[in-house]
Amino acid sequence: MSFGTRSRAVLACAGILGLTLAAAVSPAIAAARTPTVPHDLFNGRQSCSTDADRPTHLWAGTGLDVEGIPGTTDATDNSLVTAEYRVWPVVDPSSITTIRRNAIPGIEALATLPAAALTDGQTYAWQAQTVADGTASDWSATCYVTIDNTRPATTPTISSANYQQDVSNPGGAPAEFTLSANGDDDVSGFEYAWQQPLPIAGIANIGDHGIPRFVDPYSNPTYFMRADSPGGSATLSLVPPNGSGPKTLWVRSLDRAFNASEITSYMFFVGPTAPSVTPAVSSPEFGEPTEFTLRPAPGLQSTNPVVSYTVQTIGGQTYGESVEVTAEADGTAEVQLTLDGIYGEALQVTSRSANGWVSDAGRWSSTYDTTPTVVSDAYPENGSGGGVGVPGSFTFTPKVKDVVSYTYSVNGDPEATVTAGDDHSASIDWTPASDGFHDLQVYATTSAGTQLAPYDYYFTVN
Known part of the structure; x- marks a missing residue:
């Protein structure tokens, strides 16, 4: 120690x-x-x-x-x-x-x-x-x-009025704990945390002229609490770490010299509190603003009203960014998002209650195919045709809106870009210099400058 x-x-x-x-x-x-x-x-x-x-x-x-x-x-x-x-x-x-x-x-x-x-x-x-x-x-x-070189002889006992040990409990409220020294009058307080190792008690910073500045651990209620009397007890109100599932509080007693007892623990389970995430349309389109409705987990609003949500986007052009959304009086909220992940996008949403509780994450996701469609009469996909010196035409059409150009490369050659027409499609002519297997890779670009997913078109030249 x-x-x-x-x-x-x-x-x-x-x-x-x-x-x-x-x-x-x-x-x-x-x-x-x-x-x-x-x-x-x-x-x-x-x-x-x-x-x-x-x-x-x-x-x-x-x-x-x-x-x-x-x-x-x-x-x-x-x-x-x-x-x-x-x-x-x-x-x-x-x-x-x-x-x-x-x-x-x-x-x-x-x-x-x-x-x-x-x-x-x-x-x-x-x-x-x-x-x-x-x-x-x-x-x-x-x-x-x-x-005082002797640590407290007894470990504290832990009880909770609203989160029973070793069973699943409804989430949403801070956990109320009572820590007891069980009459061991060598104990003057307690130290606790949701993880180990527990912090060191009784440190000092050093000021001017080498003068110590002792840090009273009990000034930090995040980890320390005095007993109400020597050998007595202390009551805590702690918000468990985010998410549902098992939680463990680690506790030890401290005497007046900050000697620590053996560590004991209290494990309990928190039931799901994830909000639901529902889009206004069943299959939102790529690049289109979409409204989502956020709702509290069942039963949460009646006991611990939700006041806000944190919405994080995953897979889009602003990967990992989050927005805060204020909830209505009934705990619901509306948020409008433009989904622009070229392969798909996911939302991760947590709710925050007025008492500080942060729920586990509710999730919604969708996938998109933003690759262009490629068609060639002379050189069919995954087939053979034409021949060396025989020109072929390849037509690119989009699967999403607002495409303005296509960028392509054959067999890894330098890329070239062709502008899309009014119908957002484009065509190129290409003449093979060798027979055998070929790969045409192409991707579309939107007016916003977003490069969409590439597509590989394989064919064989006779």
Whole structure:
């Protein structure tokens, strides 16, 4: 487990701290600076507690990080000073452990109290002072820490009032969960997510002068919630991930030091909530504006009214683009789309309810044949005819509207384009230079510049 993670960037100054200064401080300067009491005291990246009745609870399995900002009365002098820390058990003030480290005035001086000097479950007091040129400042205020290296012994239990475990439940509403510590008063809160691994609790960002900025995990209700009392419970209202099918909520308990219990889970099933997608005509034509009606899944509107839809097109000229459509009071909506996928097009539609629920996707699709029709009397398709030097005429006609030209190539030769006539068809004359198998590939282009699907016309020259 990793708790109280500290940005490694702030430790870059550690190498500086171990260096011997090349320039010695003159006696006049040394005499002018007086060490000051360290301030901005932190332990485990959290602000120190000066209340003996409310110590900070911290994991210290590899030692306890303590820090403060040492300084002197000379704000312009950056000569190294010594940050000195002493710690003792509250029950035995005479048993003092002292550690020292070189430090830059005005910068947090982090030191680690050895794990061997700290007993799990024991409360300790610690102080800091600055030592400069053989003179020590007063000791700082006393900070109080309780060492907690033991994770909660019990896993939480999970129940839901509206999504029963291991069965299919109607979708559309946030899942209401109750997490319980079952009376384990070591538990102060819970962590949860729809996927693993769960986030790390109790991280800290580092600000100016190396000052930690502790991030209280319970400030993020997406993943964390305090128990209503030690060993108590918490209630959650969570929208499951999109779509129907199985969903799993992963949960673990946290103590005051953010030690985590074993992870437990709650699996349930969400029934289908996909909207229906119905075109105004049974077989929409390529390139023609078509109106679609969107309707909520049966039963969804009466319990969790739909307020909007997201419509995504797949296979058209604007592949993957989506539009938002506002629903009427009855949950339905109308949207007009021009289908221009040269092989076909599909719509993927999700509904959103007023409570934030996003349904699984409803789908509609259609296929189109936008290839041109090719006809030749001299050289029939998939047959043989003509001969070397015998000219043949090939006529192209469209299967869709608004075709303005045809582009063709024989046997992979450079492409050529012929303009369509008023009836949107075109003809070419071609004379073979060799016998045998030939391939004429041709595609049409619309007035909008859309290149339609190509067609391969195979024939044999006698």
